[in-house]
Amino acid sequence: MSDLQQWPCPTCEHDTDFEQPECIDGHTEDGGACPEWACTDCGTALVSGDVHRPAAVTLRHAA
Template identity: 60%
Template sequence: MDPQLWHCSECGDEREFVQPSCVDGHTEDGGLCPEWACIDCGAALVTGVDVRELVASGLTHAA
């Protein structure tokens, strides 16, 4: 997939993000991998994730 422009919280402004190779199986059924990385600093960005699922799974905490 082509690079996408998004705000990078680490860099403090808009940067290009690319998708690394998906090792979690998101693309096996033709779906899109939600993981992106800033090309300047490597900060991770996850798109299209329901935050409620992350909280329920314990991967993050509610603020």
Template identity: 80%
Template sequence: MSDLQTLPCPTCADETTFEQPTCIDGHTEDGGACPEWACTGCGTALVIGGVPVPQREVWHRAA
């Protein structure tokens, strides 16, 4: 666990400390920040910031 931040937790219904777990999804491989944060009180996870949205691929079948 690395960074700490105070955020409103929807489960605790209060401002609580959130920590950023070690990123295992590759968000930090290009030097970016991981968007995942976990409440230190209850474990609720939040995703903060821009998360890439997968684009639909269109495949055409050759006749």
């Protein structure tokens, strides 16, 4: 676990400490920071920084 940050937790509904679990997704392999944080009270996960959003996809159903 790394440094603690304090942010408002949407589940706890007040400011709580968040910590970074060990990164298993490879975010830190190039020296970057892992964007994932977890509330130390309830475990709610937050993602910080630049988030890549998937492109909108139109689904078609066969008739």
